Amino acid sequence: MIEHIKTFVYTIIKPTDEEWNGFADRLKTKNLKAGDILLSSGEVCNDIHFVTKGVMRLYYEKDGEEINTYFAFQNKFMSSYQSFLSREPSKYCIQAMEDCTIVSLSYEDVQHGFNNFNAWNTFGRIIAEQFFLKQQKRVESFLFLSAEERYLELLKTYPDIFERIPLYHIASYLGIKGPSLSRIRKRLVKAK
Amino acid sequence: MIEHIKTFVYTIIKPTDEEWNGFADRLKTKNLKAGDILLSSGEVCNDIHFVTKGVMRLYYEKDGEEINTYFAFQNKFMSSYQSFLSREPSKYCIQAMEDCTIVSLSYEDVQHGFNNFNAWNTFGRIIAEQFFLKQQKRVESFLFLSAEERYLELLKTYPDIFERIPLYHIASYLGIKGPSLSRIRKRLVKAK
DNA sequence: AAAATAACTTAACCTAAGTTAAAATAAGTT
DNA sequence: AACTTATTTTAACTTAGGTTAAGTTATTTT
Numbered sequence: 489m490i491e492h493i494k495t496f497v498y499t500i501i502k503p504t505d506e507e508w509n510g511f512a513d514r515l516k517t518k519n520l521k522a523g524d525i526l527l528s529s530g531e532v533c534n535d536i537h538f539v540t541k542g543v544m545r546l547y548y549e550k551d552g553e554e555i556n557t558y559f560a561f562q563n564k565f566m567s568s569y570q571s572f573l574s575r576e577p578s579k580y581c582i583q584a585m586e587d588c589t590i591v592s593l594s595y596e597d598v599q600h601g602f603n604n605f606n607a608w609n610t611f612g613r614i615i616a617e618q619f620f621l622k623q624q625k626r627v628e629s630f631l632f633l634s635a636e637e638r639y640l641e642l643l644k645t646y647p648d649i650f651e652r653i654p655l656y657h658i659a660s661y662l663g664i665k666g667p668s669l670s671r672i673r674k675r676l677v678k679a680k
Numbered sequence: 681m682i683e684h685i686k687t688f689v690y691t692i693i694k695p696t697d698e699e700w701n702g703f704a705d706r707l708k709t710k711n712l713k714a715g716d717i718l719l720s721s722g723e724v725c726n727d728i729h730f731v732t733k734g735v736m737r738l739y740y741e742k743d744g745e746e747i748n749t750y751f752a753f754q755n756k757f758m759s760s761y762q763s764f765l766s767r768e769p770s771k772y773c774i775q776a777m778e779d780c781t782i783v784s785l786s787y788e789d790v791q792h793g794f795n796n797f798n799a800w801n802t803f804g805r806i807i808a809e810q811f812f813l814k815q816q817k818r819v820e821s822f823l824f825l826s827a828e829e830r831y832l833e834l835l836k837t838y839p840d841i842f843e844r845i846p847l848y849h850i851a852s853y854l855g856i857k858g859p860s861l862s863r864i865r866k867r868l869v870k871a872k
Numbered sequence: 873a874a875a876a877t878a879a880c881t882t883a884a885c886c887t888a889a890g891t892t893a894a895a896a897t898a899a900g901t902t
Numbered sequence: 903a904a905c906t907t908a909t910t911t912t913a914a915c916t917t918a919g920g921t922t923a924a925g926t927t928a929t930t931t932t
Contacts, residue, residue, distance in 0.1 A: 550824055557823065570816055573809050602802065609801040610794065616808035617765050623815035624762055630822040631749065631855050632742055635919070654879065663823050668919050670881045827889075846909065860889050862911050 489517045492540045493591050496563055500614050503607040510605060514597040520584040527582040532575055533568035535592040542588030543652055546580050547660075556661040559585075559653060561646075566590070569619060585653065635664045636672045681709045684732045685783050688755055692806050695799040702797060706789040712776040719774040724767055725760035727784040734780030735844055738772050739852075748853040751777075751845060753838075758782070761811060777845065827856045828864045 490512060497503070503511070520526065520542070527533055529549060537544070537560075544566045546558040557580065560566035571578035572595060601608035629638050639662055642649065649658070659669040682704060689695070695703070712718065712734070719725055721741060729736070731752045738750040738760060749772065752758035763770035764787060793800035821830050831854055834841065841850070851861040 548820075548824070555823060557819065570813050573813065602805070606798050606801060609798060609805060613794070613801060613805035613808055616805055616812055620808055620812040620815060621762050621765065623812060623819055627749065627815055627818050627822070628740075630819070631747060632740070656879070664918095665920060666880075667882080667921080671919080674881080848909070856888095857890060858910075859891080859912080863889080866911080 489540050489589060489591055490515060492563060493538045496538070497611065501607050501611045503605070503611075507605045507607045511593075511601055511608065514600075515591050515593055518590050518592060520588040520590065522584055522586050522588075524584045524588075525581060526584065526590075527568055527578060527580070529579055529581050530577050531571075533571035533578045533582075534595050536565055536567040536569075536572060536595075536598065537582075537590040537592045539564055539566055540589045540591055542584060542586040542590075544582060544584050544588060544590075545653075545657065546582055548580050554660065556657050559649070559661070565615065585657075630663060635662055635668065636675070638662045639669070639672055640676075681732050681781060681783055682707060684755060685730045688730070689803065693799050693803045695797070695803075699797045699799045703785075703793055703800065706785060706792075708784050710782050710784060712780040712782065714776055714778050714780075716776045716780075717773060718776065718782075719760055719770060719772070721771055721773050722769050723763075725763035725770045725774075726787050728757055728759040728761075728764060728787075728790065729774075729782040729784045731756055731758055732781045732783055734776060734778040734782075736774060736776050736780060736782075737845075737849065738774055740772050746852065748849050751841070751853070757807065777849075822855060827854055827860065828867070830854045831861070831864055832868075 493515070494508070494512070497508075497511075522542075526537070526544070539560045539562055541562060544560045545556050546560075546566065546568060547554045547556045549555075558566075566582060568578035568580045568582060570576075571580070575595070598608075598612070602612055629641065633641065642658070642662065655669055656666045659666050662669065664672075685707070686700070686704070689700075689703075714734075718729070718736070729752075731754055733754060736752045736758045737748050738752070738758065739746045739748045741747075750758075758774060760770035760772045760774060762768075763772070767787070790800075790804070794804055821833060825833065834850070834854065847861055848858045851858050854861065856864075
């Protein structure tokens with residue numbers, strides 16, 4: 489399990505052995521069952537998770553309806569990042585959508601890394617930059633694309649997402665309702 | 681001019697004198713006339729700018745139409761940040777909307793800071809985190825709010841924005857067209 | 873296999889926002 | 903002041919997507 493994250497980290501920075509061990513020693517591996525809630529809204533997100541198996545989702549509850557804002561597949565980080573950073577209660581929930589294995593690091597451990605190893609500061613910066621770029625793309629998708637174009641974009645980026653994530657979860661991620669996604673899919677089938 | 685950015689930096693980190701000077705020595709102050717283009721699309725964004733006077737906008741050209749994605753007022757950073765980070769051509773343009781004074785730092789200078797001073801690595805991380813949080817809010821505004829609610833939110837956050845930025849620029853920032861913003865404004869006046 | 877539940881689609885109607893163009897203001901120029 | 907030009911509003915019409923509820927399929931559960 490640790491191997492996955494080690495490979496990932498080493499594609500971004502080249503820590504010394506001391507730096508790597510100072511990090512690896514604090515990692516905690518957890519197994520989750522499909523449906524398990526890892527973070528409920530109102531709680532401060534105290535960990536950043538690295539998914540080594542399964543899929544997780546980050547979602548928001550609005551008027552009794554769940555709106556997904558992020559899916560983390562294998563080798564991706566999952567966190568209610570703004571709560572994690574700001575130490576304020578999360579408006580989001582985190583749930584395992586399949587049986588998952590994750591490797592987690594607490595806020596304190598992350599800060600310890602930042603304060604003691606320059607390599608981790610660099611790593612933290614690059615991860616924050618990547619998170620920014622991801623959000624940037626998402627803003628652009630709402631600003632420049634129609635729902636249909638967002639759907640096609642998602643299909644292109646994650647061709648197999650539809651085998652693992654039910655359509656009604658995808659609809660909310662795209663910012664539309666179920667019937668609307670059905671209409672779009674129908675339109676596209678006809679167009680072919 | 682440098683004082684503004686110094687105050688800003690010191691609210692985030694406490695650099696040593698050596699660290700501060702290594703940074704300050706590389707800053708370049710520039711004056712811009714209203715309308716000046718600081719970055720055209722297709723160019724790699726090679727600088728990060730700190731606005732000490734005026735307002736600047738970051739915009740995208742789509743089908744001959746300009747869509748604003750960010751306004752930087754006094755004491756805010758301006759950059760085509762994804763181009764700056766990725767070293768790829770920017771899809772965005774940067775323009776001064778009023779006569780502006782800015783303080784700029786090149787990509788090379790920023791990297792020099794990251795590689796030589798831990799405090800700058802921390803600063804870079806925190807700025808990236810702040811950029812992420814800002815984008816996060818913007819994604820949420822598209823996902824959870826109607827155009828009218830986005831308008832009201834903007835009005836609350838920047839009450840004086842409407843005295844400095846024409847409505848048609850604000851419309852595109854909100855993700856709607858001019859006539860639509862007019863309708864919203866009319867609806868709100870009537871509702872009172 | 874039958875029943876129950878979950879996931880997806882369809883249909884009818886509604887509403888917000890897009891589109892286009894004209895009209896009304898406002899702001900600058902000469 | 904008269905003339906431009908830029909900005910904002912209005913109007914008429916179109917379209918994408920929301921809403922609700924009823925149907926279909928799929929999947930589980932028993």
